[in-house]
Amino acid sequence: MPEGEQEKSQEGITVKKSENFDEWYTQVIIKGEIADYTPVSGCLAFRPIGYGIWENIQKATDIEFKRVGIQNVYFPLFIPERLLKKEQEHVEGFSPEVAWVTHAGKSELEERLAVRPTSETIMYEVISRWVRSWRDLPLRLNQWNNVVRWEFKHPTPFLRSREFLWNEGHSIFATKEEAEAERDQILGIYKKITEEFLALPGIIGRKTDTEKFAGAEASYSIEHLLPDGKAIQGPDFHFDGQRFSKAFEISFIDRDGTRKHAWQNTWAISTREIGVMIAVHGDDKGAIIPPMVSPIQAVIVPIYTEETKRTVIEACTKIHKMLENYRVKLDEREHLTPGRKFYEWELKGVPLRIEVGMKEVSEGTVVLARRDTGERRKVSQEKIVSEVSYELDQIQKNLYRRAKKFLDENIHIVSDLNIIKKEVKEKGGIFRAGWCGSAECEKKIKEETGAKIINLSLDIAASGKCIYCNKEAVYVANIARSY
Numbered sequence: 001m002p003e004g005e006q007e008k009s010q011e012g013i014t015v016k017k018s019e020n021f022d023e024w025y026t027q028v029i030i031k032g033e034i035a036d037y038t039p040v041s042g043c044l045a046f047r048p049i050g051y052g053i054w055e056n057i058q059k060a061t062d063i064e065f066k067r068v069g070i071q072n073v074y075f076p077l078f079i080p081e082r083l084l085k086k087e088q089e090h091v092e093g094f095s096p097e098v099a100w101v102t103h104a105g106k107s108e109l110e111e112r113l114a115v116r117p118t119s120e121t122i123m124y125e126v127i128s129r130w131v132r133s134w135r136d137l138p139l140r141l142n143q144w145n146n147v148v149r150w151e152f153k154h155p156t157p158f159l160r161s162r163e164f165l166w167n168e169g170h171s172i173f174a175t176k177e178e179a180e181a182e183r184d185q186i187l188g189i190y191k192k193i194t195e196e197f198l199a200l201p202g203i204i205g206r207k208t209d210t211e212k213f214a215g216a217e218a219s220y221s222i223e224h225l226l227p228d229g230k231a232i233q234g235p236d237f238h239f240d241g242q243r244f245s246k247a248f249e250i251s252f253i254d255r256d257g258t259r260k261h262a263w264q265n266t267w268a269i270s271t272r273e274i275g276v277m278i279a280v281h282g283d284d285k286g287a288i289i290p291p292m293v294s295p296i297q298a299v300i301v302p303i304y305t306e307e308t309k310r311t312v313i314e315a316c317t318k319i320h321k322m323l324e325n326y327r328v329k330l331d332e333r334e335h336l337t338p339g340r341k342f343y344e345w346e347l348k349g350v351p352l353r354i355e356v357g358m359k360e361v362s363e364g365t366v367v368l369a370r371r372d373t374g375e376r377r378k379v380s381q382e383k384i385v386s387e388v389s390y391e392l393d394q395i396q397k398n399l400y401r402r403a404k405k406f407l408d409e410n411i412h413i414v415s416d417l418n419i420i421k422k423e424v425k426e427k428g429g430i431f432r433a434g435w436c437g438s439a440e441c442e443k444k445i446k447e448e449t450g451a452k453i454i455n456l457s458l459d460i461a462a463s464g465k466c467i468y469c470n471k472e473a474v475y476v477a478n479i480a481r482s483y
């Protein structure tokens, strides 16, 4: 085996995605240089590819938020203990995972400070001063920040991290109707970002009361399906009613002269989506990053000998310049062979490779190689801009199509609990069944199958019987093992 080849086999992905998904996933994240471990367990270092993906998700989402009138703000990382305790359900939901600051230097703080697990309490204490009259509403605010939830479950990069990055949307309305109407707008934005940018399909639905966000009246989620057959919660939206506005006295004088409490919502998309995206699209060679969010959309690899080097590099530089409106890297590293470069960019998930050798230079062509299908196609240099644009678009669409096919094939309509019991362990997937709405049935389903109700479909009318008690079904429940 030549030296380079041996190096390759040790560095590359050593397990098949279909055979050992967990190990494959970790190797793609670490060897693909998307993120790395740090001395703090469960807290990641985002490498340039991983952080670049997040920046692109953030940018795209932020544009959508601003388009509908949402404004960005920033609030402190710390929350005084007395504030965190102000809304009962909220504090009960979070307290097992809260990290506390107790000292400054050697002196103990008079009041412990929580490292924010989410910012409702610190924000609403302050915002209550900003809302006086109906004229101050609606107030639709968002912050891009990090939060800490000190989970004790086994951490998995991006999918389950103690610290993660997200958007925290917080909106305040004068009426319940306005607050409820925001739901479809925000879920629509998240649907667009996940489907059109991350190429990730999902199942939109309402969480059950057992599974909803601590402090919310109702929670809604987009659920994704991972290749191992487990579901994972993506972006979510919470209708908080008046719980926080009553706890934090966010009230206003309405048009009729009476004082009323405001209606509130919260919503988020987090860096977990990066992990879902890598898990869903990647293959045995490594990551495949959808062009819309890839920090490098195409890489130009020059192929030359000592004699042709100058000519080839010149042509590559010209092509690079022609593609200035795309995120393109020209890989000029001299110590690596073209083959080694191909392999490295495949591992790192760059969606399109542009190969340029002396033959292509003399023909006025380049070779385009797709990361998702491995197809190679020769195109004219003159048409490079439209050809690259076309291929990136095809890759983006193909990734979504593949993921959607996988999701659709793994949604099983069932009316017999035994089928879930048997198949959930064998092949996983999402089991769609009738549910009467009782918490007791929900609990039993979870105990007996190991799968839980991840959400309730919004757009499918319930029919038939509850899969557990056989009473009339009120909801269409999506049931799966979940992260």
Ligand SMILES: [Zn+2]
Residues within 6 Å of the ligand: 435, 436, 437, 438, 441, 466, 467, 468, 469, 470, 471
């Ligand atoms: Zn039931």
